[in-house]
Each structure stands twice: as structure tokens, then as C-alpha cells.
Amino acid sequence: MKQSLDLNEARTLIEMIDKIADVWTKAGGPQATRMPRRSAPEPSAAASRRDRRKEHGAGPAPGRLDRRRRARPPPAVGEIVLARDPRARERFVIKRVAAVSERACTLLGDHPEESTDSRQFGPVALADVVGRAVFRYAPRGASAASRAVGKMATWGRPVHALRCRA
Amino acid sequence: MNAGSTAQTIRNRLRHCDLPCGIYDPEQARIEAESCYKTIEKYNSSSDEHFRARAILVKEERAELAKHHIDVLWSDYFKPEHVQKHPEITELAGTPRSRPRR
Numbered sequence: 001m002k003q004s005l006d007l008n009e010a011r012t013l014i015e016m017i018d019k020i021a022d023v024w025t026k027a028g029g030p031q032a033t034r035m036p037r038r039s040a041p042e043p044s045a046a047a048s049r050r051d052r053r054k055e056h057g058a059g060p061a062p063g064r065l066d067r068r069r070r071a072r073p074p075p076a077v078g079e080i081v082l083a084r085d086p087r088a089r090e091r092f093v094i095k096r097v098a099a100v101s102e103r104a105c106t107l108l109g110d111h112p113e114e115s116t117d118s119r120q121f122g123p124v125a126l127a128d129v130v131g132r133a134v135f136r137y138a139p140r141g142a143s144a145a146s147r148a149v150g151k152m153a154t155w156g157r158p159v160h161a162l163r164c165r166a
Numbered sequence: 167m168n169a170g171s172t173a174q175t176i177r178n179r180l181r182h183c184d185l186p187c188g189i190y191d192p193e194q195a196r197i198e199a200e201s202c203y204k205t206i207e208k209y210n211s212s213s214d215e216h217f218r219a220r221a222i223l224v225k226e227e228r229a230e231l232a233k234h235h236i237d238v239l240w241s242d243y244f245k246p247e248h249v250q251k252h253p254e255i256t257e258l259a260g261t262p263r264s265r266p267r268r
Binding site: 004005006007010011013014016017018019020021023024026027030 | 189190191192193195196199200202203206207209210225229232236239243244248251252254255258259
């Protein structure tokens with residue numbers, strides 16, 4: 001037993017509001033108190049970002065981690081970074097930077113025989129590098145290790161816990 | 167549109183700012199009314215009773231808002247001189263709809 005609602009009342013309401021709007025316009029309308037509408041955004045900026053997302057399909061929504069992508073300097077060789085896993089972009093990996101080119105970098109784990117890294121998933125786009133390690137909890141001591149540039153300072157001594165700043 | 171029980175919930179709702187900021191636009195009410203219209207359409211074309219229950223709820227809520235915005239126009243925007251010049255406005259917007267009874 002399915003009943004329907006009457007659309008007429010709603011239609012009447014809309015028509016009535018339109019009549020009110022007519023009077024409102026005659027009475028001076030917005031009285032120039034409204035701020036001018038910002039002109040339609042150039043198709044380049046906001047729209048193209050949306051388009052790009054559409055093209056890339058159901059990728060993860062650009063979150064807090066992606067926002068400052070442009071402004072960051074590229075990672076340095078030897079630094080430990082947080083990056084999107086190219087195989088599954090909603091996942092993040094923490095790896096040491098082994099080489100940096102113009103648009104991508106090679107990421108290697110500190111534990112060559114255990115790590116899954118650029119040897120498997122290839123270079124990672126710099127845009128996907130979303131953070132860098134700034135503090136190491138463990139192992140304690142050898143604090144220079146996480147900052148060491150150009151060498152795998154903790155090989156054989158995996159870094160257990162890192163705080164990454166995105 | 168029947169105010170029904172939603173009239174109770176709207177009683178404590180804050181009104182359009184009474185500074186007054188001077189920004190009054192019937193578009194506000196129109197959007198709510200269009201929302202009512204579409205919601206009723208969706209209600210009629212659905213056979214999911216839960217969806218229909220939600221549609222009713224949204225319809226009532228939007229209807230209250232539409233009435234509220236009309237009331238604000240009437241009480242805050244239109245001045246006696248407007249009523250004098252366009253007496254039809256009393257008929258259109260002047261009838262109290264969601265004004266809570268004190």
C-alpha cells in the first residue's frame with residue numbers, strides 16, 4: 001500500500017517564493033549590500049585538479065599529506081622518507097632515499113635482504129614523497145644514523161620507530 | 167506544507183542574524199523549497215520504506231527552513247513603505263507560518 005505525496009504544494013511554495021522575489025527585486029533587491037560574486041574560477045586551477053582526480057580514477061582522496069606537495073624541497077639522498085606505495089597508493093612506506101632524479105627517487109629499505117623497496121616497485125615519484133623522518137625512537141644511541149647522508153647507516157640495524165613529519 | 171511536529175523542534179532554532187546584516191535574498195527560501203519538491207519526487211518514486219521515512223523527515227525540515235526564510239524576509243527585509251507600494255506582499259509573505267506561539 002504505497003501512498004504518494006502531492007507535489008502541488010511544493011510547486012505552489014516555489015511559485016509563491018518567486019512572487020516574493022519579484023517584489024523583493026522591485027523593492028531594491030539586494031540593495032547593493034551583497035558582495036559581488038567571485039568570478040568563475042579559471043578552468044585551469046581548481047577544475048583541472050578535479051579532472052586529474054577523475055582521470056586517475058578512484059585513487060585516495062588528496063588528504064592532509066598531499067597538500068603541501070609543491071612547496072617541499074626534494075628529499076636528500078640518505079634521508080628516511082614517508083612515501084605512497086606505488087603499488088597501492090593508499091598505503092605508505094618508510095624507506096631510505098638511495099638516489100634522487102628530477103621527478104623520482106629510488107627508495108631502499110635498510111634491510112636489503114628483507115625489504116621490499118624500489119628493487120621491486122621501481123622509482124617513486126617525488127610528488128608521492130609525503131614526509132621525512134625527523135626523529136628516531138629506536139634503536140637508541142647512534143643518533144646520527146638517521147641523519148647520515150649517502151650511506152645506509154643502519155644496515156643490519158633496522159630502524160624500528162620513526163616519527164615522520166609530513 | 168504541514169508543519170507538524172517539526173514546529174516543535176524549530177522553536178529554539180536561531181533566526182537569521184538580527185544585527186541586521188542587511189543580506190536578504192529570497193533565493194535562500196527558494197533553494198529550500200526546491201529541495202522539498204525534489205524530496206517529494208524522490209519519495210514518490212521510491213518503494214524503500216526507510217528511504218521514504220528519511221525523505222519525509224528531510225522534506226519537513228526543508229519546508230520549515232523555507233518558511234523561516236520567508237518569515238525573515240517579511241519581518242526584517244520588507245519595510246512599511248514596501249508594503250504600501252506592493253500590498254500583495256502581505257498576502258505572499260505576511261502570513262505567519264512557523265512563528266512559534268508564545
